[in-house]
Amino acid sequence: MLAFLRFEWRRIFCVKKNLISLGFIFLFSTYFVLSGVDEYRQFLSEKKIFLRYEREKVSHVVNYSQYGGFGFRILFEAPALNLFFINSNILQDVESNIDTFEMIEVESSFKGNKLFLKRGYFKDFAGMPLIFGSLFMLYLGHVALISSAYLRFIAVNTSLLKYYVMTTISRFFWMDLFFIALSVGFFYLVGFWGIFFSRQEQSNYFFCLLFQILFLNFFYLLGQLITVLLRFRKIFFFWFFIVWFVCVFLLPEINRLSVFNQSQALESAEKVNLEKFRTLMALEKKFRDYLKENQSVPLDQIQKMQKKFAVQYINSTYLVNTSLESRYLRTVEKVIADHERQAILFPTTFYQFMTGEMSGKGYYGYLDFMDYIMQVRNRFIQFYLKKRYEENNAKVESFVKGDENVFHSHSRLPRTYWIGALVTLLYGIILFILTFRPLKRQVFQP
Amino acid sequence: MITLRGLNINCEDRFWDSLGFEVADSEIYFLLSRADWGSDLLFRVLSGTDSSATGAILYDGRPARDWGKAPPAVFIDRVADVADFETEARLGDWIDFLCAGLGLDRVNLFKTLLVCNFHERYLKKKVRDLPRDVFHQVYLAACLAPEHKNIVINDFIRGAEKGFELKFNKLLLQKKALGRAILYLGSDIFYASEIADRVGFIKNGRLLFEADAADLKEMDIKDLYLKFLN
Numbered sequence: 001m002l003a004f005l006r007f008e009w010r011r012i013f014c015v016k017k018n019l020i021s022l023g024f025i026f027l028f029s030t031y032f033v034l035s036g037v038d039e040y041r042q043f044l045s046e047k048k049i050f051l052r053y054e055r056e057k058v059s060h061v062v063n064y065s066q067y068g069g070f071g072f073r074i075l076f077e078a079p080a081l082n083l084f085f086i087n088s089n090i091l092q093d094v095e096s097n098i099d100t101f102e103m104i105e106v107e108s109s110f111k112g113n114k115l116f117l118k119r120g121y122f123k124d125f126a127g128m129p130l131i132f133g134s135l136f137m138l139y140l141g142h143v144a145l146i147s148s149a150y151l152r153f154i155a156v157n158t159s160l161l162k163y164y165v166m167t168t169i170s171r172f173f174w175m176d177l178f179f180i181a182l183s184v185g186f187f188y189l190v191g192f193w194g195i196f197f198s199r200q201e202q203s204n205y206f207f208c209l210l211f212q213i214l215f216l217n218f219f220y221l222l223g224q225l226i227t228v229l230l231r232f233r234k235i236f237f238f239w240f241f242i243v244w245f246v247c248v249f250l251l252p253e254i255n256r257l258s259v260f261n262q263s264q265a266l267e268s269a270e271k272v273n274l275e276k277f278r279t280l281m282a283l284e285k286k287f288r289d290y291l292k293e294n295q296s297v298p299l300d301q302i303q304k305m306q307k308k309f310a311v312q313y314i315n316s317t318y319l320v321n322t323s324l325e326s327r328y329l330r331t332v333e334k335v336i337a338d339h340e341r342q343a344i345l346f347p348t349t350f351y352q353f354m355t356g357e358m359s360g361k362g363y364y365g366y367l368d369f370m371d372y373i374m375q376v377r378n379r380f381i382q383f384y385l386k387k388r389y390e391e392n393n394a395k396v397e398s399f400v401k402g403d404e405n406v407f408h409s410h411s412r413l414p415r416t417y418w419i420g421a422l423v424t425l426l427y428g429i430i431l432f433i434l435t436f437r438p439l440k441r442q443v444f445q446p
Numbered sequence: 447m448i449t450l451r452g453l454n455i456n457c458e459d460r461f462w463d464s465l466g467f468e469v470a471d472s473e474i475y476f477l478l479s480r481a482d483w484g485s486d487l488l489f490r491v492l493s494g495t496d497s498s499a500t501g502a503i504l505y506d507g508r509p510a511r512d513w514g515k516a517p518p519a520v521f522i523d524r525v526a527d528v529a530d531f532e533t534e535a536r537l538g539d540w541i542d543f544l545c546a547g548l549g550l551d552r553v554n555l556f557k558t559l560l561v562c563n564f565h566e567r568y569l570k571k572k573v574r575d576l577p578r579d580v581f582h583q584v585y586l587a588a589c590l591a592p593e594h595k596n597i598v599i600n601d602f603i604r605g606a607e608k609g610f611e612l613k614f615n616k617l618l619l620q621k622k623a624l625g626r627a628i629l630y631l632g633s634d635i636f637y638a639s640e641i642a643d644r645v646g647f648i649k650n651g652r653l654l655f656e657a658d659a660a661d662l663k664e665m666d667i668k669d670l671y672l673k674f675l676n
Binding site for chain 1 (some may be wrong): 527
């Protein structure tokens with residue numbers, strides 16, 4: 001085994017083009033980690049300004065009616081681990097306004113430097129294994145077995161199966177070691193910039209790394225299989241690129257289109273807003289009709305009625321609207337769950353889904369954010385109505401006492417992580433077996 | 447000693463019919479066949495990579511399957527292209543691997559290289575950068591590294607330069623002197639008359655005629671060629 005390890009070390013790390021490719025991966029990874037750190041620190045400084053702004057805003061509000069109208073914003077804060085997945089997320093830099101209006105919006109700002117921030121593609125640390133790692137592993141798989149003539153020569157002195165298994169294990173060992181060293185190295189290196197991760201983030205990151213390794217090995221085995229199926233022909237590079245393109249770009253895109261098509265079945269968000277608006281307006285109409293009918297009623301009586309209507313609003317209209325919103329959210333959750341199930345089917349689609357969730361800004365991060373918004377909104381409405389009808393003219397007290405206006409998202413592994421990992425492992429085993437059969441035929445019966 | 451008895455090979459539309467001969471120790475037997483596929487097919491059968499044959503193949507009186515994991519002979523196949531051996535490693539590393547990983551005898555390997563006047567500067571080069579003849583030397587040395595009494599060669603010298611051919615002949619004669627039984631499958635009647643002790647002529651999958659090399663020299667080679675190999 002040691003001889004195989006030593007030989008494969010030399011075949012991988014003593015070849016100029018391999019070193020250039022690995023150096024390229026290392027340099028780009030460094031750049032993306034640094035830019036991730038930079039964005040994270042920039043976010044923290046912007047968060048401070050955001051909090052200061054929100055505090056000052058409340059101090060200038062005259063009364064609770066105005067406070068209810070203006071409300072306050074909730075900032076979505078991704079976990080520190082997001083710096084490795086800065087472009088793999090689903091949500092952009094988002095926030096939401098909590099006020100007494102019926103609409104719940106999740107917004108992203110394009111003001112200033114954010115206009116120039118183009119998210120997506122693979123421009124983060126997690127994108128390196130997906131794009132360049134997969135390509136490089138596909139190439140290493142391609143050159144691993146050299147040629148059928150070479151294998152015929154080898155097979156005279158040792159069993160072909162032994163050579164095949166040992167070479168594959170040795171190559172896995174070195175390449176996995178490289179990617180593990182890269183990921184673990186950067187994970188601890190960011191500590192130099194004062195960024196530390198929670199225990200949960202650490203364990204998630206290492207599980208993510210485990211899947212990454214399975215994912216990269218899958219590409220290596222795919223490279224081997226294609227080479228053998230094409231009988232080591234030189235036309236290979238064309239096929240090689242096509243297969244890589246299909247795996248890395250086309251299948252995830254098809255998966256994305258599929259989830260988009262599924263989401264078309266969802267009721268329009270505007271329709272939900274309209275429904276909520278109508279429910280609210282029905283109550284308001286009742287109040288307006290009451291005012292029309294009782295124009296001579298004294299002001300204190302009107303205020304009492306207003307309070308009564310507010311209680312009625314909390315007990316009926318608000319509950320109806322909240323349940324509408326919750327029901328809508330649960331249908332969105334179903335689409336997400338379907339998308340997750342589909343993503344399991346192929347390693348690249350699952351990798352993309354997983355990195356999205358790891359960033360804390362994935363689909364489930366969105367659901368958590370929406371749930372949080374509804375919880376805070378619920379508390380705010382009660383706070384607002386209490387203050388509005390009991391002490392409207394008193395000095396406005398801020399609803400936000402601590403950091404309620406910051407939503408701390410968590411990095412998470414998909415619930416189907418182990419299924420996804422097992423499916424990828426299964427793919428790997430199938431590729432490994434599928435490669436050996438035609439390989440044996442080519443070597444022994446050319 | 448290599449013995450073939452009633453060997454029938456039927457592979458697709460190609461066949462060998464009732465092939466039988468014996469290669470004694472310290473003998474070079476040259477089996478002349480015009481068709482490449484014929485010697486390739488027989489070589490695969492002899493080396494055990496093709497199992498479509500019936501009949502007996504004995505190495506030192508024992509069937510090949512009785513040899514277990516150890517190969518019953520040294521098999522030296524024709525090398526098509528240096529590029530087929532592009533391991534992306536330096537030659538020295540490759541040889542290290544062959545010795546440590548596949549268990550080839552390093553001393554034997556370098557002995558063969560020395561006979562071929564191999565220069566050690568090539569050890570630092572990659573296989574793809576080796577001159578064709580140097581690559582052939584290394585390949586040959588690797589094949590001959592295991593000590594074995596029987597050697598089967600498939601048209602190895604075809605296309606090689608004269609210089610290498612001479613070195614190869616020297617090696618074959620050395621092996622013969624050491625008591626090895628050498629079976630050479632080829633198509634070059636002139637080379638056969640130069641190197642072999644006995645020559646067998648194959649036509650249409652049958653062994654038609656056997657002659658001692660000494661007798662061969664007295665015969666009209668052109669006539670033999672037209673009769674058996676055309």
